[in-house]
Amino acid sequence: MEDEEKPVASGEIDPLEAEDLAGEETANTTDVAQYNQQISSMNQLELQTPAYQAASVQTSFNEKLGKEVKKIKAPRSTLIHNLIHLNGDKFDFTGRGYLRPIYDCNYPVILLKTGRQVEKSQFNANMIVINSICVPYYKTLYVSPSHMQTRQFSADKVKPIRDQSPLIKNFFINNSVSDQVFEKGYANGSMNYLRSAYLNADRCRGISSDTLCIDEIQDVITANIPVIEEVLSHSKYGYKNYTGTPKTQDNTIEYFWDKSSQCEWLVPCNAHTPTHWNFLDEKSIGVHGPICNQCGRAINPADGKWHALSTKRDIMGFRISQLMVPWKYTSPVKWKELLWKMENWTRAQFYNECLGLAYDSATKPITKTEIMACCHSTQPLITHPSQMKAGQTLFAGIDWGEGTDGSERGMSGKLRVASYTVFTIGFYIGQVFWPIYIRKFEGKETNPEYVLQQIVRACRQFRVQLIGADWGHGWGMNERLEKIFGKNKVVKFIHVSSLKGRRHFDPIGLKMQLSRNQLISEIFTDIRTKKIQFPRWQEFEKYANDLLGVYQEYNEYMRSIKYDHRPDHPDDFLHSLIYAREAANIYYGIGGS
Ligand SMILES: [Zn+2]
Numbered sequence: 001m002e003d004e005e006k007p008v009a010s011g012e013i014d015p016l017e018a019e020d021l022a023g024e025e026t027a028n029t030t031d032v033a034q035y036n037q038q039i040s041s042m043n044q045l046e047l048q049t050p051a052y053q054a055a056s057v058q059t060s061f062n063e064k065l066g067k068e069v070k071k072i073k074a075p076r077s078t079l080i081h082n083l084i085h086l087n088g089d090k091f092d093f094t095g096r097g098y099l100r101p102i103y104d105c106n107y108p109v110i111l112l113k114t115g116r117q118v119e120k121s122q123f124n125a126n127m128i129v130i131n132s133i134c135v136p137y138y139k140t141l142y143v144s145p146s147h148m149q150t151r152q153f154s155a156d157k158v159k160p161i162r163d164q165s166p167l168i169k170n171f172f173i174n175n176s177v178s179d180q181v182f183e184k185g186y187a188n189g190s191m192n193y194l195r196s197a198y199l200n201a202d203r204c205r206g207i208s209s210d211t212l213c214i215d216e217i218q219d220v221i222t223a224n225i226p227v228i229e230e231v232l233s234h235s236k237y238g239y240k241n242y243t244g245t246p247k248t249q250d251n252t253i254e255y256f257w258d259k260s261s262q263c264e265w266l267v268p269c270n271a272h273t274p275t276h277w278n279f280l281d282e283k284s285i286g287v288h289g290p291i292c293n294q295c296g297r298a299i300n301p302a303d304g305k306w307h308a309l310s311t312k313r314d315i316m317g318f319r320i321s322q323l324m325v326p327w328k329y330t331s332p333v334k335w336k337e338l339l340w341k342m343e344n345w346t347r348a349q350f351y352n353e354c355l356g357l358a359y360d361s362a363t364k365p366i367t368k369t370e371i372m373a374c375c376h377s378t379q380p381l382i383t384h385p386s387q388m389k390a391g392q393t394l395f396a397g398i399d400w401g402e403g404t405d406g407s408e409r410g411m412s413g414k415l416r417v418a419s420y421t422v423f424t425i426g427f428y429i430g431q432v433f434w435p436i437y438i439r440k441f442e443g444k445e446t447n448p449e450y451v452l453q454q455i456v457r458a459c460r461q462f463r464v465q466l467i468g469a470d471w472g473h474g475w476g477m478n479e480r481l482e483k484i485f486g487k488n489k490v491v492k493f494i495h496v497s498s499l500k501g502r503r504h505f506d507p508i509g510l511k512m513q514l515s516r517n518q519l520i521s522e523i524f525t526d527i528r529t530k531k532i533q534f535p536r537w538q539e540f541e542k543y544a545n546d547l548l549g550v551y552q553e554y555n556e557y558m559r560s561i562k563y564d565h566r567p568d569h570p571d572d573f574l575h576s577l578i579y580a581r582e583a584a585n586i587y588y589g590i591g592g593s
Pocket of ligand 1: 269270276293294295296297
């Protein structure tokens with residue numbers, strides 16, 4: 001493919017032409033490498049990237065400007081190679097052939113599941129900058145789980161491209177464009193927004209974007225992903241670039257991977273007939289470099305090809321391991337380091353960070369037996385206040401959802417994450433909290449007006465004292481509840497990570513901040529010690545599943561446990577239980593800071 005590429009010397013382009021680089025036609029030509037698939041000899045799907053269209057300069061008359069202008073047409077990777085300069089050199093694709101199809105095909109949703117140190121962040125930065133200069137007024141939102149990671153990405157990846165690439169620096173950046181850490185502008189009106197979202201997606205609200213990049217997606221709380229994705233709702237592009245390093249099999253990145261094309265860079269060994277294609281894992285790690293997992297002969301990862309191991313195409317998923325990146329296998333020192341890690345690291349860490357593979361299952365904070373031990377065979381779920389003793393002081397919790405089960409398709413035809421509204425009413429007897437009325441709005445019941453009407457009716461019937469609701473979602477429902485019941489009857493909760501106490505009122509945002517980890521961990525401890533009791537198992541089981549789907553993983557970067565769930569295992573009841581009990585705690589003055 002190299003010889004088909006005609007480099008475009010940046011010095012030959014004057015400012016006016018450089019702007020025209022950004023013409024829509026140019027943007028469209030980046031999908032010249034439209035992929036197709038065919039069944040290969042391995043009976044797997046080989047991703048074919050047709051002959052690369054050479055970069056060319058085309059002349060046309062521009063009506064608006066009243067003069068002849070030049071446009072450069074080229075695949076995105078060619079533009080990246082020629083326009084992005086780092087440390088005085090053009091961005092080099094030598095030995096990185098695996099990157100070109102990912103850059104050049106306009107897949108609506110790209111997932112990169114990678115090891116560490118395989119230029120994942122560089123990929124994001126290159127895509128962000130090249131899209132920004134090719135399409136005027138193009139908006140990109142980059143999100144990582146922490147402020148610090150986003151700051152590093154901005155300073156170490158985006159800034160150097162803008163500072164060191166001559167054409168970009170000269171023609172797309174001037175004094176009038178924003179050059180802040182979390183906001184970078186371009187002279188053609190394009191913008192990059194850089195934000196973080198770990199326990200809540202607050203910082204992403206109000207942004208409208210054409211491409212959404214979520215980096216380190218394995219550490220983002222799953223329920224926040226659909227909230228963040230809202231930024232694409234008004235875009236005619238709506239591209240998603242998701243990147244991360246795998247952890248356990250339960251992590252959300254594996255859920256997305258399962259739904260993806262699962263493209264693997266398979267490396268051939270020609271000593272076999274037919275050719276043997278090697279899946280890169282520890283069986284291909286030889287003493288001096290990558291080897292065939294059948295005959296042990298040396299193999300060259302540069303000869304590899306992408307094979308899609310699944311027929312799914314909603315998400316184009318690519319795994320990039322350290323075994324295929326040229327600066328690892330061509331350097332004897334780096335290879336020794338890899339061997340050392342294989343010997344000395346835990347198997348999980350080696351799989352995740354070197355091979356880009358998930359390892360093992362996550363720890364579950366609660367077991368079915370422990371939940372069943374809290375269920376009372378004589379206590380049914382209640383549907384009406386006449387079924388219970390009078391005189392209880394009742395509290396409600398609402399986890400607003402969007403009423404999707406994860407298999408439906410949204411407006412844009414893309415898969416959505418499962419999320420239902422769950423409504424819980426409960427009360428304290430002594431120290432023990434009892435949820436006695438639980439309702440999950442599924443199927444035909446997901447209409448927001450219906451949901452609100454049912455919740456209002458139940459709150460009235462049961463004479464609920466205080467309603468706790470999730471601030472994040474809710475289609476303005478919290479405000480409507482406040483109108484109906486009064487502002488002092490509704491508490492809006494938001495999860496935050498940096499909180500000294502377990503609960504703190506934010507007088508500016510008028511919402512109650514909750515220490516997410518602490519409250520979730522309390523719920524599980526209190527189930528184990530029976531400080532929470534449940535109705536009989538037959539009726540409670542479907543809600544119990546929302547507790548059993550929760551897993552915990554350690555997040556090294558945040559130095560804390562992360563509780564999460566896969567999108568296909570909702571945890572909505574857990575949150576409505578937390579909100580109901582916390583509403584009761586606020587009422588009784590328990591556990592505040
Ligand atoms: Zn072989």
